[in-house]
Amino acid sequence: MRIFILSLFLSSCIVTTNTVVVEEPLCNYEKLNSTEVSEIISLSRGACFGKCPIYFISIFSDNSAVYHGKRFVEKNGTIKFELTDEEINQILDKANKINFCTLKDEYSEPITDLPTTYIQVFDKKIRDYCGAPAELKELEFLIDEICFRYIN
DSSP: OHHHHHHHHHHHHOOOOOOOOOOOOSOOOOOOOOSSOOEEEEEEEOOOSSOOOEEEEEEETTSEEEEEEEESSSSOEEEEEEOOHHHHHHHHHHHHHTTGGGSOSEEOOSOOSOOOEEEEETTEEEEESSOOOHHHHHHHHHHHHHHHHHHO
């Protein structure tokens, strides 16, 4: 009888649920239509002790972009160009996919002679010196790939 009461008590404590958990994206970067023009993406590649290219790219909410090449680049000076909505969305989709907003603010190791890359998407900025995840490098190279179509 005691076993029956104990099993009845324990079975009353078991709760089953059939809840479906839908994960929201951690990052939800998207280009909004606005009359106010603001920088939404930037990429800056810095110097090293060798001949590393030094340049800066800014992409704005009105699809305009600016490249400024400083040293060890094919094109020195400032070049203005326009990106398509599709190209900007490709960059933002990649940032969402890699959860850019959750990445560390800095990737660094005690090593010298490497160039520093700064990448920013909306209000999240990352300093990439050494040790960044491959997905972040892929995003950096995607920005380069898209923008250098217009620069070179």
